[in-house]
Amino acid sequence: MDEEGKSSGLAKSAAVKLSQMSQRTKQLGTAIKDPHQQRRIVLVIVCVALLLDNMLYMVIVPIIPDYLAELESEQSEHVHVVMHPNISANSTSQGKINKNNLDVQIGVLFASKAILQLIVNPLSGTFIDRVGYDLPLLIGLMVMFMSTCIFAFAENYATLFVARSLQGLGSAFADTSGLAMIADKYTEESERSRALGIALAFISFGSLVAPPFGGILYEFAGKRVPFIALACVCLADGFLFLTVLKPFSSRTRENMPVGTPIYRLMIDPYIAVVAGALTVCNIPLAFLEPTIANWMESTMHSSQWEMGLTWLPAFFPHVIGVYITVKLAAKHPHLQWFYGAVGMVIIGASSCTVPACKTFGQLIAPLCGICFGIALVDTALLPTLAFLVDMRHSSVYGSIYAIADISYSVAYAMGPIVAGQIVHNLGFVQLNLGMGLVNVLYAPALLLLRNVCQMKPSYSERDNLLEDAPQGLYDTIKMEERRAKKKGYNSAGNCLTVDENGFEPFGAQRSLSEESSGPEYT
Secondary structure, three states: OHHHHHHHHHHHHHHHHHHHHHHHHHHHHHHHHOHHHHHHHHHHHHHHHHHHHHHHHHHOOOOHHHHHHHHHHHHHHHHHHHHOOOOOOOHHHHHHHHHHHHHHHHHHHHHHHHHHHHHHHHHHHHHHHHHOOHHHHHHHHHHHHHHHHHHHHOOOHHHHHHHHHHHHHHHHHHHHHHHHHHHHHOOOHHHHHHHHHHHHHHHHHHHHHHHHHHHHHHHHHOOHHHHHHHHHHHHHHHHHHHHHOOOOOOOOOOOOEEOOOHHHHHOOHHHHHHHHHHHHHHHHHHHHOOOHHHHHHHHOOOOHHHHHOOOHHHHHHHHHHHHHHHHHHHHOHHHHHHHHHHHHHHHHHHHHHHHHOOOHHHHHHHHHHHHHHHHHHHHHHHHHHHHHHHHHOOOOOHHHHHHHHHHHHHHHHHHHHHHHHHHHHOOHHHHHHHHHHHHHHHHHHHHHHHHHHOOOHHHOHHHHHOOOOOOOOOHHHHHHHHHHHOOOOOOOOEEEOOOOOOOOOOOOEEEOOOOOOOOEEO
16 A cells, blocks of 8 residues: 555656646747747847857967967978988978968968958848848858867868868858847847847957967867867757747748848948948957967067967956947937947057057056957947948848948958068057057048937837837838838938938938838848
């Protein structure tokens, strides 16, 4: 009897636990289907993807030069033993040639990711506008996972080059679709600024933490371990993505709005100003990353750990800059252009003071200033791109954030190749003065955005036309249906004048009650 009672009790407890698990599973399914909860999960997925991309971009900084030097030395020793077993002449000159070749190889390897990203982005932006954001993000995660695995097991320069180039291909899809998805899910300007600010914080964290992360694991566990760890995180992010977003589920695509072609966006004067600012403000970071270690070693006699931790303290002012800009944008959204201009001035002043530093402690201050300024510019201007598309084009964000990615890629493609040549021909001081001057001189160009930023988010055409809360990418469909039923409408808001080519004369405005052209449909 006791045994029967125990077995029945165990069966009851097991049934209760199964029932509780079933209820929790249902609650989780309900939470995932809830739009507000879903967009938070989407934000997490995108932030992890951006973190992985930037960690993979920077984790090779302490690993690849040392690893390639080992491969080069092994090959040189092998050739020397085979061809000249008893001769050691001209070893010094041969070493210099090998060192120069190694520097060129490292520069090309570092730049290959940004170069391929620069080439693919115009195509990926159009592809994202056509098929939506889910599938391109999945493609990007898959390619990044493959790239990371190839990095882990690569044993020669050609394989490393393929892995680095593949990462650029994955970034062109993952970064662009991720930022576009955030802009699509968060339609209110204050929420969008906050969400993009969080994404930028993850980008900064990945870029600044990856070098010490990779260096420590490489030193104590070998080359493969850092990449295998990143590949596992990428795989987990992909599984979460498939669980929440289900990109292969049946969705209606025939009524999906077609975004403005990327070439039209590129020649929009306001978008061109923002894209130029994103490129210019990232030039100091892109040019200093490959050159500052050698300068620190030659002028400060810095140790390896100091050179490895050069950028880590700058993470904190970057996060502070993101936080300050998000708070200011929520209170004064019409001053986004001003926050970006202030950031560029701070970047310029900080760049000019870098060569004056004599110790590692002194160097931290201008580097923190550069990252603080970049945070101001990026956090202010990335939401502005989505705002410009909402006001002047169709509310589809693939191509506009492809342009943003192109802006970053231009800086980071030039950095590893051009910066070293400038330092060699002109000097490190002239490089920093030139970068600082360019940033300060470009800042007044953001004044051209002043009239656009006067537009209040609540006056947008989308909010006046939609009865329900905006749902993202398919808002334009509802807006067109609403316009078809009701041709005329009144609003207290103002909208910007758009001419026959889709452009607005600087400073011109018109009322929302005037007729505006709608998006095309496939």
